[in-house]
Amino acid sequence: xxxxxxxxxxxxxxxxxxxxxxxxxxxxxxxxxxxxxxxxxxxxxxxxxxxxxxxxxxxxxxxxxxxxxxxxxxxxxxxxxxxxxxxxxxxxxxxxxxxxxxxxxxxxxxxxxxxxxxxxxxxxxxxxxxxxxxxxxxxxxxxxxxxxxxxxxxxxxxxxxxxxxxxxxxxxxxxxxxxxxxxxxxxxxxxxxxxxxxxxxxxxxxxxxxxxxxxxxxxxxxxxxxxxxxxxxxxxxxxxxxxxxxxxxxxxxxxxxxxxxxxxxxxxxxxxxxxxxxxxxxxxxxxxxxxxxxxxxxxxxxxxxxxxxxxxxxxxxxxxxxxxxxxxxxxxxxxxxxxxxxxxxxxxxxxxxxxxxxxxxxxxxxxxxxxxxxxxxxxxxxxxxxxxxxxxxxxxxxxxxxxxxxxxxxxxxxxxxxxxxxxxxxxxxxxxxxxxxxxxxxxxxxxxxxxxxxxxxxxxxxxxxxxxxxxxxxxxxxxxxxxxxxxxxxxxxxxxxxxxxxxxxxxxxxxxxxxxxxxxxxxxxxxxxxxxxxxxxxxxxxxxxxxxxxxxxxxxxxxxxxxxxxxxxxxxxxxxxxxxxxxxxxxxxxxxxxxxxxxxxxxxxxxxxxxxxxxxxxxxxxxxxxxxxxxxxxxxxxxxxxxxxxxxxxxxxxxxxxxxxxxxxxxxxxxxxxxxxxxxxxxxxxxxxxxxxxxxxxxxxxxxxxxxxxxx
Numbered sequence: 001x002x003x004x005x006x007x008x009x010x011x012x013x014x015x016x017x018x019x020x021x022x023x024x025x026x027x028x029x030x031x032x033x034x035x036x037x038x039x040x041x042x043x044x045x046x047x048x049x050x051x052x053x054x055x056x057x058x059x060x061x062x063x064x065x066x067x068x069x070x071x072x073x074x075x076x077x078x079x080x081x082x083x084x085x086x087x088x089x090x091x092x093x094x095x096x097x098x099x100x101x102x103x104x105x106x107x108x109x110x111x112x113x114x115x116x117x118x119x120x121x122x123x124x125x126x127x128x129x130x131x132x133x134x135x136x137x138x139x140x141x142x143x144x145x146x147x148x149x150x151x152x153x154x155x156x157x158x159x160x161x162x163x164x165x166x167x168x169x170x171x172x173x174x175x176x177x178x179x180x181x182x183x184x185x186x187x188x189x190x191x192x193x194x195x196x197x198x199x200x201x202x203x204x205x206x207x208x209x210x211x212x213x214x215x216x217x218x219x220x221x222x223x224x225x226x227x228x229x230x231x232x233x234x235x236x237x238x239x240x241x242x243x244x245x246x247x248x249x250x251x252x253x254x255x256x257x258x259x260x261x262x263x264x265x266x267x268x269x270x271x272x273x274x275x276x277x278x279x280x281x282x283x284x285x286x287x288x289x290x291x292x293x294x295x296x297x298x299x300x301x302x303x304x305x306x307x308x309x310x311x312x313x314x315x316x317x318x319x320x321x322x323x324x325x326x327x328x329x330x331x332x333x334x335x336x337x338x339x340x341x342x343x344x345x346x347x348x349x350x351x352x353x354x355x356x357x358x359x360x361x362x363x364x365x366x367x368x369x370x371x372x373x374x375x376x377x378x379x380x381x382x383x384x385x386x387x388x389x390x391x392x393x394x395x396x397x398x399x400x401x402x403x404x405x406x407x408x409x410x411x412x413x414x415x416x417x418x419x420x421x422x423x424x425x426x427x428x429x430x431x432x433x434x435x436x437x438x439x440x441x442x443x444x445x446x447x448x449x450x451x452x453x454x455x456x457x458x459x460x461x462x463x464x465x466x467x468x469x470x471x472x473x474x475x476x477x478x479x480x481x482x483x484x485x486x487x488x489x490x491x492x493x494x495x496x497x498x499x500x501x502x503x504x505x506x507x508x509x510x511x512x513x514x515x516x517x518x519x520x521x522x523x524x525x526x527x528x529x530x531x532x533x534x535x536x537x538x539x540x541x542x543x544x545x546x547x548x549x550x551x552x553x554x555x556x557x558x559x560x561x562x563x564x565x566x567x568x569x570x571x572x573x574x575x576x577x578x579x580x581x582x583x584x585x586x587x588x589x590x591x592x593x594x595x596x597x598x599x600x601x602x603x604x605x606x607x608x609x610x611x612x613x614x615x616x617x618x619x620x621x622x623x624x625x626x627x628x629x630x631x632x633x634x635x636x637x638x639x640x641x642x643x644x645x646x647x648x649x650x651x652x653x654x655x656x657x658x659x660x661x662x663x664x665x666x667x668x669x670x671x672x673x674x675x676x677x678x679x680x681x682x683x684x685x686x687x688x689x690x691x692x693x694x695x696x697x698x699x700x701x702x703x704x705x706x707x708x709x710x711x712x
Contacts, residue, residue, distance in 0.1 A: 039065060039072055044079040048086070054234075056272050059087055075116055078107045082116075085123050089130070093274075093311075097127050118147045118156055125163055132351075134167050141167070155196075158187035162200055169207060178207055198227035202240055209247050217247045238267040238276040245283055254287055261287070278307040278316045285323055289330070297327055318347035322356050325363050338367045357387035428460070504540070507533060531584075538581060560602050560688045567599045567640070571629055574611045578618060585623045585670065589614070593631040599638060600712050605685040612678035613642050613705050619668035620703070621646035638711040643704040649697040658695060 050058050062084050069080050081103040088097035104120040111117065125140035141163045148156035165180035181204050188196045205220030221244040228237040241264035248257035261280050268277035285300035301323045308316030321344035328337035341363040348356035365380035436450050510533045514526070521529070568591065575589050582589050599606070617627045625645040632639040647669065649657075657679065667673055686693050689709050697703035 039069075039076050039080060041076060041079060044076065044083055048079075048083045058083075059272070062087070074107055074110050075113060078104050078111055078116055078120065081107075082119055082123060085127075089123065089126055094127055094131055097123070101127060114147045114151060118144055121147075122159060122163070129163070129167055129170070132170070134171060137167055138164075154187055155191055155193065158184045158191070158193070158196060161187070162196070162203065166203060169203070169210075174207060174211065178204070181207065194227050195231060195233065198224040198231070198233065198236060198240075201227070202236070202243065205247075206243060209243070209250070214247045214251050218244065221247065234267050234271045235273060238264045238271065238273055238280075241267070242276055242280050242283065245280070245287075249283070249287055249290075254291055257287055258284065274307055274311045275313065275316075278304045278311075278313060281307065282316065282319055282323065285320075285327075289323070289327055294327060294330060298324070301327065314347055315351060315353075318344055318351065318353065318356055321347065322359055325360065329363055329366065332370075334367045334370055337363055341367070354387050358384055361387055428457075507537065507540070535581075535584065560605070562600055562602050562689075564598050564600055565603050565606070566595075567597045567631065567638075568593045568595045570599075570603065570607055571610055571640075574607060574614055575629075577611065578614055581615070582618050582627070585618065585621070585625070587618055587621050587623070587625050587627060589618075589627045589629070591629050593629055593640070597631060597638075598711075599709065601689060601709065602685075605688060606709075609682050609685050609707060610640070610642070612682050613707070615678065617642055617644035617646065617703070617705075619672045620644065620666075622669045633711065634708075636711055638709050640707045640709070641704055642707075643702060645702045648699045648701045648703055649695070650699050654695045654697060658693070 047058050047062065062080070065080075066084075069077065072080060081100045085097045085101035085104065088094070088100065101120065101123050105124065108117055108120060121140045121143045125137045125144065128134070128137035128140065141160060144156065144163070145160045147153075148160055161180045161184035165177040165184065168174075168177035168180065181200055185197070185200045185204065188200055201220045201224040205217040205224065208214070208217035208220065221240055225237065225240045225244065227233075228240060241260040245257040245261040245264065248254070248260065261284050264280040265277060265284075268274070268280065281300045281304035285297045285304065288294070288297035288300060301320050305317060305320040305324070307313070308320060321340045325337050325340035325344060328334075328340065341360040344356055344360045345364075348354075348360060361380045361384035365377050365384055368374075368377035368380060435453070510529055514521075514529060518526070571591050571593055575591055579589070614627060614629075621627060621644045627642065627644045630641040630643070632641065665673070665679075683693060686707060686709075691707060691709040694706040694708065695703065696706070
């Protein structure tokens, strides 16, 4: 974007500025811009209140406006994303909530209003709290307390006490949690804040429920329900009914429990709260199981499991697996009991949910006892007792998310810098206009001085434009890098989801076949199956090795550490590693590199380079072929040449391999598959050595890969 003023247009500009100045005296600029802007502060405040009574409509309206949201100015922009984030917190779609609230956090530097800061910190803390990331939640809640103290705001102190109590309750600090809930309750009653009173009543009820004070918990739940019915707060009402049903169940009032659970499901359907829907169906399953109606219990568990699986609520999936396992224990269906208990254990280990671990280990101990497998029964019984003492929790992180967050942050910083430069330019233009108007209104003599001033201003703007253009180019390059990162991430997910899963499924199939029908196979058939199993295991190992190498490289954990190494020795090690694969295709590998030829390189990187290139040569060489490895010294460079007698490539394929930064793969002569990750690692590691890779090939005449490195 360019901004500039030509000197010959001075008179026209002068008259226009006089006109604008006159308008500004009668119509302030902000009010002119504010008219017709639907997404104003008042409208967003209405949406924030409406999200609890009609979340689907609010979600529809906000998502419809989302593509235009970045055009909003603050505080409207931050308020828009804050309302959207809280909506997804209410609907328990936490990834979306975190994504939208990150936008708010990034915008806070441009907002002075501490009330908006408080609301954004509140949302971020609640997201972390619901994700059981309590240290992060407490950090943002303490920021809330600082603002509450600065403003001496009773309402904000009450919100802080309520949030802190939730974390303390989750961590098992019941007394501290109860004290802070009572502080919040006292302040909310003083303020007559009915929505917040309902939330606090619900939380106090949960503590009493945990402590076994069920009648007291029912009293508090009913107070919360009474307020939320009056306010038509459907989101919290569904949660209240669900919690109330649990207290009724614990008291043995199953009819009352089923009634309120059904109310909760009905409201959850209406609001689209998948979390409340799944939780209520799970609770209904528990009741039906206690009543002995195992068919209805199974139906409720499976409905809850489907909702959790469809919406990636893994914690709910774990609970339903455990519920189904206990149900099948009742019917003595030991196969299904083992199936669901085993899957519950995998998820419980991820969440460190010791209650589910304990129950699942007990079930597996019973299953093995019924099968007279006493050794395994004892093993699971020991694990059951170990789980009984487990109370720790893990904080998980994903490399792909870290990578994405890194580039999101960098791009946002670049956007902020661009906006700041544009604002500085606008401020300068407004200041210049005032000066011009003042000078011209004083005397005609100052017209000449004003013209000179405009010329200087134009030069200043030209320099600013040049800086802005350079910044835009950096921004475009950053966008391209981000797009490549997203594409690489998606490909990585595809590799993990398909190319890793498929070999595992095939290998498990082979193992199952061998285990169940081992005696029915002839020795030659057994050898053939085991040979195929070995081949797939080697392929899978190579893929996992490349995947780990690539991931470590992307995280910056692989550094270039060169030293002098024996090239023949490195190549010989990789040939030995790949020997069995070559022998299966009866391919001869000749290492004609002279012994004691020294190369200054990173040994791990260079081993990975040659392993992948030799492996590719074997892959694309037919049976009875040959792979030859040579070395040529060219001044200070050393060429390592790996030639095969395989299929060869046309010019288009060579160009695609040499220039593309994306993954590229083709099937080998024995239909061997791959994902192209190895070749990408080869190119990255060669670049780390300041080297280059050349390819010479003709279709049907084999290929030569030349790795050119600096010898010293």
